[in-house]
Amino acid sequence: MRRKLAAGNWKMNGLAADLAQIDMLVAALPSCDVDVLICPPTTLLERMSRRATGIFTGAQDCHAATNGAHTGDVSAAMLVDAGASHVILGHSERRADHGETDAAVCAKLLAAWAADLVAVVCVGETQAQYESGETLDVIRRQLAGSIPDGPTSARLVVAYEPVWAIGTGLVPSLAEIGAVHGFIRAELAARFGERTAQGVRLLYGGSVKPGNAAQIFAVADVDGALVGGASLKADDFVPIVTALNAA
Ligand code: PEP
Helix, strand or coil: CCCCEEEEECCCCCCHHHHHHHHHHHHHCCCCCCEEEEECCHHHHHHHHHHCCCCEEEECCCECCCCCCCCCCCEHHHHHHCCCCEEEECCHHHHHHCCCCHHHHHHHHHHHHHCCCEEEEEECCCHHHHHCCCHHHHHHHHHHHHCCCCCCCCCEEEEECCHHHCCCCCCCCHHHHHHHHHHHHHHHHHHHCHHHHHHCEEEEECCCCCCCHHHHHCCCCCCEEEECHHHCCHHHHHHHHHHHHHC
16 A cells, blocks of 8 residues: 655745644645645755644755765765655756756655655656657656666655646646656556555646645545645645545
């Protein structure tokens, strides 16, 4: 049985005052039987980790090195030191804004695992790739290049996030989501074995909202969601977590 996971990616949003959202989340979730993860900006990570009782906290990126002359970067060990248990890696915004290649993401995963972080690795096609029917080829390439050998189901989560669905209000059809998630699990099984593949949680990400969450969570092989905009306010995120709990 895979334990479901509702993950929030705050991206570059959030000041100290927004930690009140975490208090509301903690108050609203005691009866939930799913894992809840919030990945705030690094500046809030330690403070959020201290007050997020019953909620995992994570980061949105890490450097591949353990320490050294990398101005502005943060290592996986530093994130653990600040209270993180998870780290999002290979988000499409980092791939686009910072030119992160699959090889770079792969090196970061190794660093994350060495520090005992759970890696939430993101894959997904652009709109042009979607329209030209390349989705599965892109996903296959990103999985092969971004995930190193040696994953366990406890330390790897894969998020399918079509780039064209992120922050746009657009969502693939439920059949498309199911097909890609099934494909991802089959790819993981072919490379790492059925046992590992069956244990890895697969999240859907891209314009998940309170109004569409339940439908998406009913799709086979969807074990939760990676949520951007709708994770910023407890009023939006709690109904998503509740829908996952009921799925
Ligand atoms: C994301 O960026 O990971 C994401 C899924 O964003 P949104 O939910 O806002 O589309």
